[in-house]
Amino acid sequence: MARLTVNMAGHQFWLAAAASWTLDAGARIETSIRASALVPVGTSILDLAHAEAFCTAAGGTPMQLQAVYRHLFRRGGEFTPEALHSEAELPRQMAANLCGVFVKSTSRVVQQVESVGGRKLVVELASGLRVETVLIMHEHRSTGRRRCTVCVSSQVGCGRQCTFCATGTMGTLAQLSSAEILEQVWHARMLARADSVELRNVVYMGMGEPLDNLDAVLGSLRGLTHQSLFDLGAKHLTVSTVDIDR
Secondary structure (H helix, E strand, O other): OOEEEEOOOOOEEEEOOOOOOOOHHHOOOOOOOOOOOEEEOOEEOOOHHHHHHHHHHOOOOHHHHHHHHHHHHOOOOOOOHHHHHHOOOOOHHHHHHHHHHEEOOOOEEEEEEEEOOEEEEEEEOOOOOEEEEEEEEEEOOOOOOEEEEEEOOOEEEEOOOOOOOHHHHOEEEEEOOHHHHHHHHHHHHHHHHHOOOEEEEEEEOOOOOHHHHHHHHHHHHHHHHOOOOOOOOHHHEEEOOOOOOO
16 A cells, blocks of 8 residues: 655655556557656646556556546546545545545636637646636537637746747746646536537647647646547647747
């Protein structure tokens, strides 16, 4: 089982395994991110690398973690010990441990701005910094069904200083984690579903230059395409860049 330890500042961590299994059987885009041995209490459940490391150390299996994500994404279930035990069929102690370390979301929508054909969300991160996420509404040409494209941010600010972009004047204030990118889609998905709108596409065209935060972007692409999570086809994802040298 994973062991609880305390660092010098008094913050709690769960000690995870140095090497962990992954959910790669359902992943269509790989990530180079690897979790650290310490998983801080309050980590987002959308942080796949840390969730995998924790569940490995706790004696869990890939199928059990997949069951957690299917419970959250396909059934819209609650992230509570009782729900994970009774509905996702996790052992009671594992469900309690998972909810004691991870949270459903580390960010929150603090403002919504309606416009013709869309909606802008202001998302506040755990750090207090804010990013913008945009829902672009459209209809399928043949069926008329309502769909939306979600435009996500990958950084707070941007250091590329493009003259056509106001974000470029801010400089790079912070790099978003893969979970913070996925949480933007999570918030947008819940709002779209409340309006009976299907989330169809994700574009990385919000704040930041995605290739300046490549590892986190790759990790978020993994979550977006994973069959137990957002389950979006790769052709429905677009990463926009100003063509940086790497």
